[in-house]
Structures are given as structure tokens and as C-alpha cells.
Amino acid sequence: MGIRNLDREVIQRLDSKTLDARFTTEIQEGLNCSPFESEAVLGVVKEVYFPFLTAEATEPSPGKITLIAVAADEPAGKPVALCNKQTICLTLHRGKIDDLVFHAQGPAAFRQARLLDLCQQALSQGALLTAEDLAYRVFFVTPRTISRDLKVVRQAHPDVLIPMRSTLHDLGPVLTHRTQIIRLALQGKTTSQICQIMHHSPEAVANYLSTFARCAQLAGKKMQVGQIAFLLRRGPSLIRAYLEVLAECKRDRNMAYHLDELLRIGSCGGEKKIARGRSTHE
Numbered sequence: 001m002g003i004r005n006l007d008r009e010v011i012q013r014l015d016s017k018t019l020d021a022r023f024t025t026e027i028q029e030g031l032n033c034s035p036f037e038s039e040a041v042l043g044v045v046k047e048v049y050f051p052f053l054t055a056e057a058t059e060p061s062p063g064k065i066t067l068i069a070v071a072a073d074e075p076a077g078k079p080v081a082l083c084n085k086q087t088i089c090l091t092l093h094r095g096k097i098d099d100l101v102f103h104a105q106g107p108a109a110f111r112q113a114r115l116l117d118l119c120q121q122a123l124s125q126g127a128l129l130t131a132e133d134l135a136y137r138v139f140f141v142t143p144r145t146i147s148r149d150l151k152v153v154r155q156a157h158p159d160v161l162i163p164m165r166s167t168l169h170d171l172g173p174v175l176t177h178r179t180q181i182i183r184l185a186l187q188g189k190t191t192s193q194i195c196q197i198m199h200h201s202p203e204a205v206a207n208y209l210s211t212f213a214r215c216a217q218l219a220g221k222k223m224q225v226g227q228i229a230f231l232l233r234r235g236p237s238l239i240r241a242y243l244e245v246l247a248e249c250k251r252d253r254n255m256a257y258h259l260d261e262l263l264r265i266g267s268c269g270g271e272k273k274i275a276r277g278r279s280t281h282e
Contacts, residue, residue, distance in 0.1 A: 011103060015096045019062060063093035067137045069127035070165055073235025086127035086233075090118050091203065092138060111139050111149045112156075117201055119163050123177065124204035126234055128165040179241050181208045185262065186245070186255040213262050215242045 015021060020042060027038040066089045074083040092114065102110040118138065122129045131150070135143045153162065161167070163177060177198075184194045185205075194205050211232060218228045225243070229236045249255040 007103060011096070011099055015099065018095045020095060063091055063095065064089055065092050065138065066090075067133065069122055069129055069133055071235065072123055072126050072128045072163075073237055076165070086125060088122050088125040088127050090121050090138070091201070092118070108149065111141070111146075112152050115146075115149055115153050116157065116160065116162055117204075120200050121204050123163040124200070124207040126238075128163060130165045178208055178238065179245055181205060182212050182242070182245055183255075185209055186249065186258045188254065188258055209262060212242055212245070213265075215239060216246055216259065216263055219243060219246060 023042055023045075024035065024038040027033050027041055028035065033041070066087065068085045069088055070080060071084040071086050098110060098113070101113050115134065118134070119129050129138075131143045131146045135141055135146045139146070150162065161177065181194055181198055181200070184197060189197070191202050191205050194200065195202055198205075211234065214232055215228055215234075218231060223231075225236050225239050228234075229239045232239070246259075249259045
């Protein structure tokens, strides 16, 4: 009789209560697929549909949290009470990978593994987190604990910017961070390559590209900076930075080609939304 591995049983129970587990079970039972085949189908669905479904979801998926944060365009020194705010949705818990980290290394390792990605997710949605946000709204610990965690993360990734309100003293780093991702895409880099270069999640990269594509579409309709900023709920400085990138595309054939591809994909998604909207109102 074998010896039970209690740690493995805990991870298996947690892993069985995820959306991935529900999907693969439905595929196996409904289509009589093997576990290997169901995992392959899940992988294809994630690769093809997830970049488009994330922004259209009517409710957050398991592991996500919603909170209010200060808009990224607000300058340092301005009282938080007077700053514009953004409602953002963050992926706090990613499923099995975080269960393994938490169970094997403890809550501190889990926080440190998620801090960088959470801050980048917030920035991709037009906001900057503070240590207080992370302490009181995300991890439910003290700001001092978050400060210790941030020190560990910075030591592990000395060359990576952690986008927080306390570390970005002006708008320059924020705009550079966003436009760099856009330029990488317009140079022909894949989402996976951009994620590796910029240490971003695929969802965050997709969010940046989606906002840029909508900005390009509105600029093509001769809208002014203020109008585009209002419609996209982004700051005028970011819109001006994106328009500068669009101007570069007119001088670079390679960037222009990838811009056309990005707009083509974006317009397909837009047509689907319009079609659904019409069916709802007719």
C-alpha cells in the first residue's frame, strides 16, 4: 500500500476547481475525448479566442478582482482625492501555477510572484497602483509587508520597471512603456515575444494593442486629441504619443503593413460587437 502524498492531493483538489478543469471535463464527457486531446483543444481555444473574449466578458472570471485606482496620467504630488480614477480588473490568482507557489513557498512568495504582473495589468488599463492599494485592496496585508515584497522583486528584476504611482514621478516612463510595446508589435513581434521582452502578460499586451487600434481608427475619422481621449477614457498625453507612432507608420513601410493587419483584426472584432448591438436593439 502506497503512502499518501497529502500535498499533492491538496494541489489536485484545487486544480479540479478551475475553469480549465471544467472545460476539459466537459470536452472529455461530451465528445468522448482523452485527457490529452481535451488539453490540446483547451490550448487552441485560449490561443485563438482569449485575446478577444477578455474585453467582452460580462463578468470577471475566477481569480479576478475589481478595484478603483488613480489614473496613470495624473501627476505626482497631486492629492489623491483630486485625481481622476480608473476602474480596473486584475487577475490576482492564475490557478494551478499560483496554488503550487503558495503551497510550496508560502504567501510571501505568492505575493512577490504576482506584484509585477498586477502593476503592469493596472497600467495597461490606464491606472497606477500604490502600496496601499496592494496592501489593503489586493493582498490584505500591511504596506510595510508590501514594501518588503517590492524590495525582493526589484532585487530579482533590477532592469525591469515596476509601474507604480510612487516610482513613476512623471508621465515620461508611462508613455515610453506603452509606446515601446506598440512599436514592438508594429515591428512584427508576436505577443509571446513582446511578453518575454517587456515582462508582460498576454492580456496586458492585448489591452495595449486594442486601445492603440481604436485610437488609430478614431484618428482616421479626423477626430481631435481631446475627442479621442474622451471616447477611449485615456489621457490626452497618451493619445498624442500614439498619434506620433501613427505618424511614424506613414514613413515606415514595415510598420505600415503591421498597422494595417492590426486594424484589420480590430475592425473584425468591432463588426461583431456592432452586429450584436443591432440584434439587441432591433
